[in-house]
Amino acid sequence: xxxxxxxxxxxxxxxxxxxxxxxxxxxxxxxxxxxxxxxxxxxxxxxxxxxxxxxxxxxxxxxxxxxxxxxxxxxxxxxxxxxxxxxxxxxxxxxxxxxxxxxxxxxxxxxxxxxxxxxxxxxxxxxxxxxxxxxxxxxxxxxxxxxxxxxxxxxxxxxxxxxxxxxxxxxxxxxxxxxxxxxxxxxxxxxxxxxxxxxxxxxxxxxxxxxxxxxxxxxxxxxxxxxxxxxxxxxxxxxxxxxxxxxxxxxxxxxxxxxxxxxxxxxxxxxxxxxxxxxxxxxxxxxxxxxxxxxxxxxxxxxxxxxxxxxxxxxxxxxxxxxxxxxxxxxxxxxxxxxxxxxxxxxxxxxxxxxxxxxxxxxxxxxxxxxxxxxxxxxxxxxxxxxxxxxxxxxxxxxxxxxxxxxxxxxxxxxxxxxxxxxxxxxxxxxxxxxxxxxxxxxxxxxxxxxxxxxxxxxxxxxxxxxxxxxxxxxxxxxxxxxxxxxxxxxxxxxxxxxxxxxxxxxxxxxxxxxxxxxxxxxxxx
Numbered sequence: 071x072x073x074x075x076x077x078x079x080x081x082x083x084x085x086x087x088x089x090x091x092x093x094x095x096x097x098x099x100x101x102x103x104x105x106x107x108x109x110x111x112x113x114x115x116x117x118x119x120x121x122x123x124x125x126x127x128x129x130x131x132x133x134x135x136x137x138x139x140x141x142x143x144x145x146x147x148x149x150x151x152x153x154x155x156x157x158x159x160x161x162x163x164x165x166x167x168x169x170x171x172x173x174x175x176x177x178x179x180x181x182x183x184x185x186x187x188x189x190x191x192x193x194x195x196x197x198x199x200x201x202x203x204x205x206x207x208x209x210x211x212x213x214x215x216x217x218x219x220x221x222x223x224x225x226x227x228x229x230x231x232x233x234x235x236x237x238x239x240x241x242x243x244x245x246x247x248x249x250x251x252x253x254x255x256x257x258x259x260x261x262x263x264x265x266x267x268x269x270x271x272x273x274x275x276x277x278x279x280x281x282x283x284x285x286x287x288x289x290x291x292x293x294x295x296x297x298x299x300x301x302x303x304x305x306x307x308x309x310x311x312x313x314x315x316x317x318x319x320x321x322x323x324x325x326x327x328x329x330x331x332x333x334x335x336x337x338x339x340x341x342x343x344x345x346x347x348x349x350x351x352x353x354x355x356x357x358x359x360x361x362x363x364x365x366x367x368x369x370x371x372x373x374x375x376x377x378x379x380x381x382x383x384x385x386x387x388x389x390x391x392x393x394x395x396x397x398x399x400x401x402x403x404x405x406x407x408x409x410x411x412x413x414x415x416x417x418x419x420x421x422x423x424x425x426x427x428x429x430x431x432x433x434x435x436x437x438x439x440x441x442x443x444x445x446x447x448x449x450x451x452x453x454x455x456x457x458x459x460x461x462x463x464x465x466x467x468x469x470x471x472x473x474x475x476x477x478x479x480x481x482x483x484x485x486x487x488x489x490x491x492x493x494x495x496x497x498x499x500x501x502x503x504x505x506x507x508x509x510x511x512x513x514x515x516x517x518x519x520x521x522x523x524x525x526x527x528x529x530x531x532x533x534x535x536x537x538x539x540x541x542x543x544x545x546x547x548x549x550x551x552x553x554x555x556x557x558x559x560x561x562x563x564x565x566x567x568x569x570x571x572x573x574x575x576x577x578x579x580x581x582x583x584x585x586x587x588x589x590x591x592x593x594x595x596x
Contacts, residue, residue, distance in 0.1 A: 101193045103160060103180030109193075111200055115144035116162065118178065148330060150201040151175065151239040153194045158182060160190055162197070163238040171320040172231070175238045204332045204575065210242045211328075212266045214254055214281070216273035216306070217247050224305035228272050231321035232303055239329040248277065258284025263298045268571065270328065274306020275352060279550040282338065282568060286349045290441045292567070295338070296425070299571045300351075301328050308551055310352055313477040315572045317579030331571025335425045335491040337474055338567040340443070341549055342450040343559035347443075351568065352550040353478055353485075354561060356537060357391040357469040357502070358384045360548040381513055388509075390502035391467045391545065394538040396459040398448065398562075400494050401531035404522065404583075407487045407496075410531065412584045414489050417576060425491070425566030444564045448534045451560035455536065468502025468509075470537060472561065476580035484516045487531065487583045490572065493565035494531040501526065519581055534562035 099111040107120040119142050145164050153162045160182050165173035182190045198207065216224055225247075236243055244266070248254050258269065258281045269285075271277035278300055285294045302311035302324070309319040315334075316327035339350040355363070362380030401410050448456050455461060473485035473496045485496040500512065504526050515521035522529060538558040539545060545556045573579055 099196070101160070101182075101190060102186065103182060107180050109160075109162075109180070111193075111196060112144065114148075115146050116150060116197065118143045118145065145178075147197075147201045147203075149173070149326070150197065151235065151326075151329060153197050153201075155182060155187065155190050155194055158184065160194065165235060165322070165326045171318065171323060173235070173322045173326055175234045202330065205330050205571075206267060206333070208240045208242065209267045209329070210265065211236065211244070211268045211270050212261060213243055213245045213270045213272060213303075214257060214277060215245060215247050216271070216277055219273040219277075219306040221307075224272050227305050227321045228303070232272070232325040235322060235325040235329060241329065248273075252280055254280035255284040255287070258282075259287045261285075261288075261294075261298075263288075263290075263294045266298055268299045268301055268328065270301045270303055272303040272305045274304075275302070275308040275310050275551050276306070278302050278311050278351065279552060282349050282351055286443060291443050292441060295568050296335075297569070299331070299333055299569045300336075301331065301571050303328070308479060310475060310478050311570075313480060314475040314578045314580060315570055317573060319480055327573055328571055331573065332575035333421055334570050334572040334575050335421050335566030336568040336570045337491050337493060337495075337563050337565055339474055339495060339561050339563050340446060341554075341559055341561050342446070342452075343554060343557055344452075347446075347450075348549065348554075349568075350474065350549050350561070352475050353471065353473040353548070354550075355469075355471050355548040356393065356539065356545075357467055357471070358389060359469055359471050360546040361389070363548050363551060364546040364553045378513065382510070388502060388506070389468070390465070391470070391539065392463075392465050392541040393467055393470070394461050394540060395464045395467075395470070395499075396455055396461045396536045397497065397530070397532045398456070398459060398534040399530050400533050404529055407529060407531060408583045410492070410494075411487050411489065411582055414492055415577065415582075415584060421575065444567065446562060448560065448562050451536060451558050456534075459534075459536070461536070461538075464499075466501050466503045467499065468504065469498065469500040471498040472496070472532075472535065473498070474563070476578045476582070481517045483519070483580050484521055486519070486522050486581060487529065488580075489577060490570070491566040491576075492531075493563060494533060495535075495561070495563050497528075497530045497532045497535070499528045522583055534560070536560040 101109045103109055106122050110117040110119065121141050149165045151163045151165060153160070158181055159179050161177055161179045163175060163177050166176035168174050215228055246257065254277050261269065269281055271281060281300050285291060288294045301315065302309065303321055304312040304319040304324050305321060312319055312324050316324040318324055336351065341348045341350055341354065358381055361384055366380040401407050471484060473488050476483050476485045476488040478484060484498060488496045508526050512521060512524065512527065515524055521527060536558065539556060547554050547556055547559065
């Protein structure tokens with residue numbers, strides 16, 4: 071949502087006028103409220119014109135343009151949570167910024183004369199249309215709180231930062247606390263998905279992983295994963311899902327993003343290992359990244375610094391992780407990745423048209439299409455390698471990192487080419503014997519945006535892979551930050567199998583390999 075300030079004329083944007091506003095006269099967009107005020111639907115904001123503002127000692131109701139001399143103030147449509155006419159008063163509730171990363175619910179109210187009621191009712195509906203756009207109003211949310219998340223502060227953050235925003239937006243909430251590991255898997259598996267629009271995890275990234283796998287266990291797994299949107303309210307140490315979809319790890323900003331979120335198909339990845347099949351939404355790692363994440367659990371008190379510490383220790387030791395690797399490449403070069411991303415920026419097709427269709431095996435059975443998980447095109451890790459795959463020895467692997475989302479943590483964007491539903495995983499491989507200086511550059515490059523363009527970083531888009539660790543008795547493999555046995559495993563992506571809520575509806579809230587204006591990331595830094 072564009073949050074441009076209102077300049078000389080707050081009612082007209084000469085650059086990007088809204089189509090409806092071009093056709094609707096200004097007088098139809100304006101509601102007279104009392105003797106000295108009016109409310110106008112501007113281009114991207116509700117314009118509040120109140121002569122009383124200038125007479126007040128200090129007015130900071132909207133928290134946006136707090137200037138004593140101003141009589142006109144703007145509330146972005148994105149921040150508006152609800153509006154209604156009750157008796158002789160119109161009320162607008164909105165998310166008011168109180169700090170850089172905090173919003174709180176606030177209300178403005180004005181009297182409306184009885185003869186103006188029919189017009190006021192219509193005006194309120196137009197306001198809500200502008201405020202919500204493609205997003206669903208009054209979402210029904212099954213909310214799971216991990217009471218141990220955020221060092222035990224998840225429930226406190228929910229009550230202070232999240233619940234008031236949902237209440238003001240007239241969302242229906244069914245709250246349940248998780249009691250033990252994998253409890254969310256059980257809850258999601260038994261959930262009546264027709265009773266809810268959203269299942270929200272008030273936690274770190276572990277609970278969304280459990281929820282998705284719980285939905286994947288349902289008898290109508292495919293329908294469930296498409297029907298209900300899985301979201302994260304960031305209340306843990308790892309909040310990657312929220313960074314990617316909400317653009318923040320602030321609980322209140324994430325709550326606002328979910329209220330206004332647009333239903334978005336999300337690729338999910340099947341991981342087969344032994345006789346097990348699990349679903350991944352975030353990333354898979356073998357090598358330095360997996361070690362740095364999972365082998366530093368005892369250092370959680372360091373916060374995000376524990377991950378940096380773990381990476382640096384292993385980089386300085388020039389640790390290698392021998393394996394045999396086979397991949398199904400879809401986009402082979404960085405130049406092609408950029409072009410692939412550029413095309414996705416211009417894709418404004420409806421969400422369901424961006425989901426993967428049934429395979430030829432499934433096409434004849436419509437009932438199966440909505441009940442079971444998709445067939446594995448490439449088989450499992452226990453089966454013969456697909457004919458067009460080649461298993462290649464990789465003796466000096468330093469890092470194998472495969473991502474389905476861009477951010478893996480705050481400011482850590484190793485997969486700038488990642489897209490929510492392009493039917494690809496983004497694969498990064500780096501040799502373990504590169505110089506220590508280059509290795510350290512990789513660490514800083516993930517945060518500065520230079521990682522993708524580094525010559526020693528191999529970046530491809532793939533649809534499947536098999537990796538077989540060797541020459542080690544034990545080690546770490548990370549799937550969405552969760553440890554799995556140190557054994558061979560295989561992965562393949564399913565386009566648009568899952569569903570989330572995002573701000574844009576088609577890209578992540580992360581700097582990409584191409585800017586939102588279409589310019590490549592390298593040219594932007596030049």
